Amino acid sequence: MAFETLETDCCVVGGGPAGMMLGYLLARAGVQVVVLEKHGDFFRDFRGDTVHPSTLEVFNQLGLLERFLKLPHQKLMSAGAVFGDFAFQALNFRHIPALSKFIVMMPQWDFLDFLAGEARKFPSFDLRMQHECVGLMQEGRRIAGVRARTQDGDLQIRTQLVVGCDGRRSMVRSAAQLELMEFGVPFDVLWFRIGRHPGDRSQALGYVNYGKALILINRGDYFQAGMIVRKGSFDEVKRRGLGQFRHSILQIAPFLAERVCELRSWDQVSLLTVKLNRLVEWHRPGLLCIGDAAHAMSPAGGVGINLAIQDAVAAARLLAQPLREGRLDEEPLARVQRRREFPARVTQFVQMGIHAGFARVFQNPGPARAPWQLKVAVRIPGIQRLLGRAVGMGARPERIETCESPRPRRIRVLPVCAGIVTALAVAGGLFARTVWPRHSQRTAPLVH
Numbered sequence: 001m002a003f004e005t006l007e008t009d010c011c012v013v014g015g016g017p018a019g020m021m022l023g024y025l026l027a028r029a030g031v032q033v034v035v036l037e038k039h040g041d042f043f044r045d046f047r048g049d050t051v052h053p054s055t056l057e058v059f060n061q062l063g064l065l066e067r068f069l070k071l072p073h074q075k076l077m078s079a080g081a082v083f084g085d086f087a088f089q090a091l092n093f094r095h096i097p098a099l100s101k102f103i104v105m106m107p108q109w110d111f112l113d114f115l116a117g118e119a120r121k122f123p124s125f126d127l128r129m130q131h132e133c134v135g136l137m138q139e140g141r142r143i144a145g146v147r148a149r150t151q152d153g154d155l156q157i158r159t160q161l162v163v164g165c166d167g168r169r170s171m172v173r174s175a176a177q178l179e180l181m182e183f184g185v186p187f188d189v190l191w192f193r194i195g196r197h198p199g200d201r202s203q204a205l206g207y208v209n210y211g212k213a214l215i216l217i218n219r220g221d222y223f224q225a226g227m228i229v230r231k232g233s234f235d236e237v238k239r240r241g242l243g244q245f246r247h248s249i250l251q252i253a254p255f256l257a258e259r260v261c262e263l264r265s266w267d268q269v270s271l272l273t274v275k276l277n278r279l280v281e282w283h284r285p286g287l288l289c290i291g292d293a294a295h296a297m298s299p300a301g302g303v304g305i306n307l308a309i310q311d312a313v314a315a316a317r318l319l320a321q322p323l324r325e326g327r328l329d330e331e332p333l334a335r336v337q338r339r340r341e342f343p344a345r346v347t348q349f350v351q352m353g354i355h356a357g358f359a360r361v362f363q364n365p366g367p368a369r370a371p372w373q374l375k376v377a378v379r380i381p382g383i384q385r386l387l388g389r390a391v392g393m394g395a396r397p398e399r400i401e402t403c404e405s406p407r408p409r410r411i412r413v414l415p416v417c418a419g420i421v422t423a424l425a426v427a428g429g430l431f432a433r434t435v436w437p438r439h440s441q442r443t444a445p446l447v448h
Contacts, residue, residue, distance in 0.1 A: 228358060
């Protein structure tokens with residue numbers, strides 16, 4: 001069997017949003033970086049498609065925004081939902097303190113192909129497709145590299161730093177025996193495609209009725225649709241039959257009547273097992289985890305890809321110089337966690353409040369009536385702007401330090417977060433008891 005050994009400054013495991021952005025930024029800074037992606041291409045459906053203004057601002061600062069927006073996409077200036085027979089606007093992005101005051105809806109494979117193409121312009125960038133990381137190399141306490149499986153044989157990569165960007169089922173995280181806190185989520189998502197007509201609402205993303213919730217993401221001529229169901233109930237849904245599933249869709253969104261017949265097999269439906277977790281420590285000597293490998297987010301708010309990008313920006317800023325100079329120790333890795341753990345905590349706290357709302361939805365199998373609290377909340381002056389700014393920019397958005405564009409106004413994170421939680425509680429009639437220690441469960445480290 002062929003065997004190869006490679007040396008580099010940094011090895012990034014996983015070619016998702018965090019991995020590709022980190023690889024691009026490190027190569028741009030003159031760091032030798034290898035990115036390993038286990039698949040042969042990026043074409044995998046039902047992944048995050050919402051590129052928020054915070055990410056678009058990063059592209060702007062890098063001088064990539066104009067080229068990025070030439071790719072096929074849809075723009076979302078505001079977002080709303082339909083609760084029973086009550087349609088309302090929840091978010092308005094038009095007043096965000098950024099150049100791009102909208103969310104871009106773009107298939108993630110186009111996003112990743114674009115980043116890969118830009119990164120390949122740097123001689124220090126090396127993207128290796130169909131390279132699966134199967135283990136870590138260790139010298140004492142320090143992680144010294146990775147072992148990868150390729151079509152041509154095994155590969156060893158020796159490096160100053162391994163960065164785990166391999167998602168919510170991170171092999172790097174498990175192999176490094178990093179301790180994980182799990183937070184309960186009451187639902188899963190069943191993803192599928194369904195046709196879209198030109199006259200369909202483009203700003204209404206969520207529909208709630210009959211004890212169910214449906215997400216419809218505009219992809220031009222079709223919707224990426226997600227039925228939110230109780231955790232672990234997919235087998236029960238399948239036992240009831242595809243006809244009953246189609247009927248459930250029609251109960252929530254009757255305007256899809258002519259299109260539900262497109263679902264002819266359960267092979268067209270993909271289960272997303274929703275997780276919400278966070279590492280206690282994101283690093284050890286020679287290793288760092290970011291993105292979903294460090295903090296898996298739920299689909300609520302579509303923020304996962306954007307938090308991952310912000311993690312990558314912060315990591316590149318803090319790690320590029322010590323990597324270039326060959327003097328990386330654990331302190332810069334700890335600084336990355338200190339910088340990015342607060343946004344992860346805030347976002348997960350808010351998501352737990354949203355999850356409590358979905359749990360209430362499941363309790364009423366009949367026709368839904370919007371509570372008066374929701375009707376009052378959406379009429380609070382400025383509430384859509386507040387939520388749009390918080391969702392669009394997130395807590396503690398990062399910045400490319402070398403950019404010459406003017407610094408955006410600083411968001412006051414704590415008032416914004418307090419406003420989000422309060423609005424969610426009033427809108428849903430909820431006072432979610434989201435106390436971290438009570439709901440968290442630490443899992444034993446996995447030994448490989």
